[in-house]
Amino acid sequence: MVINELLQLGVEKLGEREYLDPLLESIIILSYLQNVDKSYIYTHGDKEIPEEIVDKFLNFIEKRKKGYPLSYILKEKEFYGLDFYIEEGVLVPRPDTEILVEWIINKVNNEFKDKPLNVVELGTGSGCIPLTLAYYLKNIKVFAVDIDEVALKVAxxxxDNLNLNDRVSFYKGDLFNGISSLQLEGKIDIIVSNPPYIPTNAIPELQIEVREYEPKKALDGGEEGLLFYKKIVPESKKYLKSGGILAFEIGYDQGMKVKKLLEKNGFKDISIIKDFQGLDRVVVGRLG
Known part of the structure; x- marks a missing residue:
């Protein structure tokens, strides 16, 4: 079977489904299996494909048809210009989270320049937030926490892939419990988190890739989606320096609720930052 025939078969099997581009995904999967650039697939349509590759391709297409995330198939996801290893059991990095990361990068560059900073990140998952921050900000040291063994393995x-062992450390634990033995109270400049924030009853409404295959504990934020913010905000005050920054990713309708939670706990200069669709996506504040 040649490339064009196999692509056509992939398109037919994937069919029409929301959030899925059958031709593009077929090309991406085939280029991954052959270890070639997508341009090779476009320009070598009459090239014969080994039977072993055909079988793997059809297996991956069948998985994808059932909603299995493309990032789990490819074992990677690009995030803020960096390639991250991803596997099943870890939340796939989202473009929405790049808004949180970019805000922190700009804030540090504009306000702190080369001053050494201590950063805590809670719920690290693949490690995309702390590793991206450390990659682009040479003056920070990050203490990142997750409760899940698979997440910590992937992080x-x-x-290792990004050569950041000297400035990013990972710890196992439930939120601040993961760093409770490090004596960091009052020494942290920035705390950042993209916690689970989907209300429990909204999870069945998510697209199939998310609700069926991504880890529920990385999504489920309790009845209102605010469970983890209510845990993190009060305790963050023990760790932040005076004037220290707390920065969250949030759900599209949670901006005012999280802002009020910060205000109640003595935070000042609180901002709600919107995503490219004009929806609330990040809340930041300073400890007063």
């Missing part, structure tokens, strides 16, 4: 792989 450590990504740290």
């Amino acid at each position: 450590n792989i990504n740290r």
Whole structure:
């Protein structure tokens, strides 16, 4: 079977489904299996494909048809210009989270320049937030926490790949419990988190890739989606320096609720930052 025939078969099997581009995804999967650039697939349509590759391709297409995330198939996801290793059991990095990362990068560059900073990140998952921050900000040291063994394994792989072992450390634990033995109270300049924030009853309404295959504990934020903000905000005050920054990714309708939670706990200069669709996506504040 040649490339064009196999692509056509992939398109037919994937069919029409929301959030899926059958031709593009077929090309991406085939280029991955052959270890070639997508341009090779476009320009070598009459090239014969080994039977072993055909079988793997059809297997991956069948998985994708059932909603299995493309990033789990490819074992990677690009995030803020960096390639991250991803596997099943870890939340796939989202473009929405790049808004949170970009805000922190700009804030540090504009306000702190080369001053050494201590950063804590809670719920690290693949490690995309702390590793991206450390990659682009040479003056920070990050203490990142997750409760899940698979997440920590993946985060450590990504740290090794990006050569950031000297400035990013990962700890196992439930939120601040993961760093409770490090004596960091009052020493942290920035705390950042993209916690689970989907209301429990909204999870069945998510697209199939998310609701069926991504880890529920990385999504489920309790009845209102605010469970983890209510845990993190009060305790963050023990760790932040005076004037320290707390920065969250939030759900599209949670901006005012999280802002009020910060105000109630003595935070000042609180801002709600919107995403490219004009929806609330990030809340930041300073400890007064």
